[in-house]
Amino acid sequence: MLEHIKQWLDRHRGGRSGHLDLESLPNAKTPGDQLLSDCRLIVLDLETTGLNAAKDEVIAIGAVAISGGAIQLSDQFDLILRRPELDITETVLIHGIGNEALTQGHETEDALLYLLEWMNGDPVLAFHSAFDQKFLEKTLRSQLGYTASHTWMDVADLLPVFFPKAKPGGKGLDHWSELFGLEASARHNAAADALVTAELTLMALNRAQKDGIKNLRQLHDKLHYHRRLQNMHRF
Amino acid sequence: MAAANSDNSRPQNTRAIMTFLREHAPFSSMDDTHLALFAEHATLRFYADGDEVISPDDGIIKRFYVVKQGRIRGERHNAKEDRTDTTFEISMGECFPLAALIGERPTRTLHRAAGDTFCLSIEQDAFITLFSASDPFRDFCLRGVSSLLDQVNQRIQSSAMASIGSSNSLDTPLERYALRNPIVCSPDLPVDKAVARMHDNSVGSIIVTDDSRHPTGIFTLRDLRTLIAEHKAPLDTPIRQVMTQDPICLPAHADAFEAAMLMAEHHFAHLCVVDDEHCLIGVVSERDLFSLQRVDLVNLARTIGTATHLRTLVSLRTDVSRLVDTMLAHGADSGQVVKIITTLNDVTVRRVLELNIKKNDPGIPFTWLTFGSEGRQEQTLLTDQDNGILFETPEGMTEDQVREKLLPFAQTVNQELAECGFTLCKGNIMASNPKLCLSDDEWDDWFIRFIDASTPQNLVYSSIFLDMRAVYGPTKPLEKLLDKVLSRIRKNALFQKMLAGNAFQRKPPLTMFRNFRYVTDGNKQALDLKRQGLAPFVESVRVFALANGVGTANTLERMDELAKKGVFDPKDANAWKEGYSLIQAIRMRSHQELLNRGEELTNLIDPDDLNPLDRRILRESFRQAQRLQQKLELTYQL
Numbered sequence: 001m002l003e004h005i006k007q008w009l010d011r012h013r014g015g016r017s018g019h020l021d022l023e024s025l026p027n028a029k030t031p032g033d034q035l036l037s038d039c040r041l042i043v044l045d046l047e048t049t050g051l052n053a054a055k056d057e058v059i060a061i062g063a064v065a066i067s068g069g070a071i072q073l074s075d076q077f078d079l080i081l082r083r084p085e086l087d088i089t090e091t092v093l094i095h096g097i098g099n100e101a102l103t104q105g106h107e108t109e110d111a112l113l114y115l116l117e118w119m120n121g122d123p124v125l126a127f128h129s130a131f132d133q134k135f136l137e138k139t140l141r142s143q144l145g146y147t148a149s150h151t152w153m154d155v156a157d158l159l160p161v162f163f164p165k166a167k168p169g170g171k172g173l174d175h176w177s178e179l180f181g182l183e184a185s186a187r188h189n190a191a192a193d194a195l196v197t198a199e200l201t202l203m204a205l206n207r208a209q210k211d212g213i214k215n216l217r218q219l220h221d222k223l224h225y226h227r228r229l230q231n232m233h234r235f
Numbered sequence: 236m237a238a239a240n241s242d243n244s245r246p247q248n249t250r251a252i253m254t255f256l257r258e259h260a261p262f263s264s265m266d267d268t269h270l271a272l273f274a275e276h277a278t279l280r281f282y283a284d285g286d287e288v289i290s291p292d293d294g295i296i297k298r299f300y301v302v303k304q305g306r307i308r309g310e311r312h313n314a315k316e317d318r319t320d321t322t323f324e325i326s327m328g329e330c331f332p333l334a335a336l337i338g339e340r341p342t343r344t345l346h347r348a349a350g351d352t353f354c355l356s357i358e359q360d361a362f363i364t365l366f367s368a369s370d371p372f373r374d375f376c377l378r379g380v381s382s383l384l385d386q387v388n389q390r391i392q393s394s395a396m397a398s399i400g401s402s403n404s405l406d407t408p409l410e411r412y413a414l415r416n417p418i419v420c421s422p423d424l425p426v427d428k429a430v431a432r433m434h435d436n437s438v439g440s441i442i443v444t445d446d447s448r449h450p451t452g453i454f455t456l457r458d459l460r461t462l463i464a465e466h467k468a469p470l471d472t473p474i475r476q477v478m479t480q481d482p483i484c485l486p487a488h489a490d491a492f493e494a495a496m497l498m499a500e501h502h503f504a505h506l507c508v509v510d511d512e513h514c515l516i517g518v519v520s521e522r523d524l525f526s527l528q529r530v531d532l533v534n535l536a537r538t539i540g541t542a543t544h545l546r547t548l549v550s551l552r553t554d555v556s557r558l559v560d561t562m563l564a565h566g567a568d569s570g571q572v573v574k575i576i577t578t579l580n581d582v583t584v585r586r587v588l589e590l591n592i593k594k595n596d597p598g599i600p601f602t603w604l605t606f607g608s609e610g611r612q613e614q615t616l617l618t619d620q621d622n623g624i625l626f627e628t629p630e631g632m633t634e635d636q637v638r639e640k641l642l643p644f645a646q647t648v649n650q651e652l653a654e655c656g657f658t659l660c661k662g663n664i665m666a667s668n669p670k671l672c673l674s675d676d677e678w679d680d681w682f683i684r685f686i687d688a689s690t691p692q693n694l695v696y697s698s699i700f701l702d703m704r705a706v707y708g709p710t711k712p713l714e715k716l717l718d719k720v721l722s723r724i725r726k727n728a729l730f731q732k733m734l735a736g737n738a739f740q741r742k743p744p745l746t747m748f749r750n751f752r753y754v755t756d757g758n759k760q761a762l763d764l765k766r767q768g769l770a771p772f773v774e775s776v777r778v779f780a781l782a783n784g785v786g787t788a789n790t791l792e793r794m795d796e797l798a799k800k801g802v803f804d805p806k807d808a809n810a811w812k813e814g815y816s817l818i819q820a821i822r823m824r825s826h827q828e829l830l831n832r833g834e835e836l837t838n839l840i841d842p843d844d845l846n847p848l849d850r851r852i853l854r855e856s857f858r859q860a861q862r863l864q865q866k867l868e869l870t871y872q873l
Contacts (some may be wrong), residue, residue, distance in 0.1 A: 071279040078246035185251030195248045202281035
């Protein structure tokens with residue numbers, strides 16, 4: 001990954017030092033008639049120092065890309081950010097990233113720029129995406145001054161929409177993975193969780209296409225509708 | 236991804252896929268760099284239950300797939316009967332479609348997901364890179380499934396090898412195998428004459444002895460090579476000038492381990508075995524030591540066949556077990572090995588009979604019959620007696636009078652066979668049972684009742700009495716009897732159907748979801764390789780064999796005959812033979828392991844004790860048994 005970033009930076013900066021032009025980053029795409037069977041989607045998971053977006057920080061980013069209806073392992077993102085100044089004692093037990101790993105992480109700015117370039121403006125999916133979206137947008141804003149927002153979709157919404165009869169033991173990623181016999185290769189590892197989330201996404205997309213949902217807009221609308229329905233029930 | 240050397244620098248998901256691959260063939264024997272190449276180029280796809288994965292209509296195959304989770308079913312349309320047959324199943328860790336990918340053609344089989352399934356796959360260019368870079372991968376792809384079978388065999392061989400190298404072989408005294416008559420000469424013999432003598436006796440060494448037969452030197456082919464290459468001396472030089480003086484000697488009671496250590500220490504390939512007076516009595520070569528356990532089958536059979544005492548026969552049984560180890564180690568297949576065990580068992584049975592006739596001749600000619608697994612020539616080390624007697628009643632005697640003479644004789648034979656390791660039959664299916672010591676007419680009546688009035692109890696016996704063979708005595712009476720039995724069964728469709736129904740009861744141990752179905756063995760889960768694994772093959776094949784006039788009792792031979800007669804499709808017959816043989820091989824390996832640990836032999840195994848490859852092979856073999864039973868079901872409309 002480090003090599004990749006270096007090569008990419010060299011290419012983009014043309015050997016010059018200094019900041020990248022934020023304007024040259026890819027624009028976020030809106031859900032239109034891109035076919036589910038061949039569009040590119042980002043499935044992302046973050047590890048953070050805690051749950052409070054106001055004071056906690058991102059320490060690891062794992063993501064895989066789905067394109068052509070398959071997870072492309074040649075197209076993935078797996079980085080621990082260099083944040084040695086952060087206090088991670090509270091969560092270190094959960095995700096297993098200790099100080100040593102953090103200091104070996106990468107210049108946050110470089111990593112985030114590369115991430116944006118890599119994401120290519122494609123829609124982002126995550127499990128309980130509000131959390132990841134809040135943290136990532138906050139980090140992008142504070143580190144890079146980047147304020148454009150991507151299209152986010154929540155896999156935690158996607159699953160009950162397409163598997164209405166499924167009864168997972170709860171609403172978490174673990175519950176859904178267990179229901180479908182999936183297992184993360186490492187628990188609370190951003191990349192491993194992203195892969196399991198992507199696997200669940202593939203299952204949902206498989207069902208969506210059988211239900212006649214062909215493109216991103218239809219998928220987005222369906223999720224939106226489901227959300228509204230849920231909110232109505234709440235009142 | 237980036238050129239990363241150490242595992243830690245690879246992304247978590249790449250590492251996870253490598254870990255997954257490492258658990259399965261051929262990846263388990265591939266280099267990490269190649270596994271990484273696979274993982275970094277892989278795509279992961281999902282197929283819901285029933286989704287097509289690849290189909291003959293997709294055109295030339297461009298991807299190589301590995302099942303990561305779930306299962307793939309191969310479907311072929313059977314035009315003759317207008318239905319879809321499942322031709323194979325691919326489960327976790329297995330690769331497809333090898334033949335089509337290598338042959339650069341479309342697949343001939345529709346691959347469909349059986350249950351929700353994830354597959355890893357790589358594109359053709361990555362496949363070609365791996366194919367040319369990794370030897371194990373290439374071997375695997377070229378040999379396809381057959382290499383799986385090879386791997387099982389290799390594993391059986393290596394575990395048998397390990398037991399050969401165990402201490403119990405090396406602590407055997409040298410005199411037990413070093414008594415090969417040494418080739419000797421006097422110190423004055425010219426080298427060329429000595430070499431001629433070695434040549435005549437096809438040995439690699441000659442011992443030079445003095446007048447009192449004390450070894451004074453040794454001359455080997457290696458010495459000859461040096462002599463000629465370095466022009467040390469003309470070939471008519473007396474051998475004492477070129478021999479190695481004072482060869483290493485060991486007393487006959489020294490053990491093989493000492494000999495091996497000495498040889499290793501001095502880099503000698505030969506050493507002399509001497510008696511207490513230091514007189515030469517034999518030579519041991521390195522090769523002798525390392526094939527110590529290569530008990531020669533012919534020799535063993537001859538030793539058994541000429542043994543003069545029961546206790547010799549009893550002691551020779553350990554040699555039989557050692558021979559089985561060796562056979563397995565040298566790559567004999569399970570079919571050959573069970574036949575060899577049977578052959579040696581036959582020789583033992585014959586010798587026990589001969590020794591008893593010598594001691595106490597009942598005076599009436601008889602044929603010694605053997606039933607069940609021995610009748611089928613499918614015995615392993617765990618075996619009990621199933622035997623009987625067939626006689627032709629001499630003029631002027633009644634059958635009961637004959638029995639009066641034969642039964643006490645049979646009683647002794649059964650007891651002595653038990654001492655030789657053939658457990659007494661719990662069901663009393665033994666020649667000493669008056670009901671199984673019968674004349675030709677009585678046997679014929681017996682079979683008429685058996686076939687025409689078949690009761691559930693009778694059917695239980697079908698696996699014993701319908702697989703029979705003569706081990707001793709005239710074979711003609713049995714051939715006549717068998718002819719009658721076979722033609723009666725061929726004409727009796729009802730009996731065939733009952734037999735088939737009975738065979739159909741014995742289900743292979745797979746659940747609907749293709750998991751293993753266990754029998755309970757105390758607290759442990761277990762599979763009974765004989766009853767659950769082999770029996771479904773044996774029983775189904777027997778029905779087809781008897782219904783189609785196949786006289787032989789051996790299951791593999793029966794399948795060959797049935798394929799020749801067109802009853803079985805040759806491809807099916809091969810798959811079934813392979814499945815049957817693999818279960819047998821795994822069973823025999825487990826027997827050898829139990830034996831080496833000094834534990835009681837059992838047919839039960841815990842699949843968790845097997846490696847993933849063996850588990851897969853067992854599962855596939857059981858599935859073949861299911862297919863065979865499906866044929867039975869269709870043929871007899873069960």
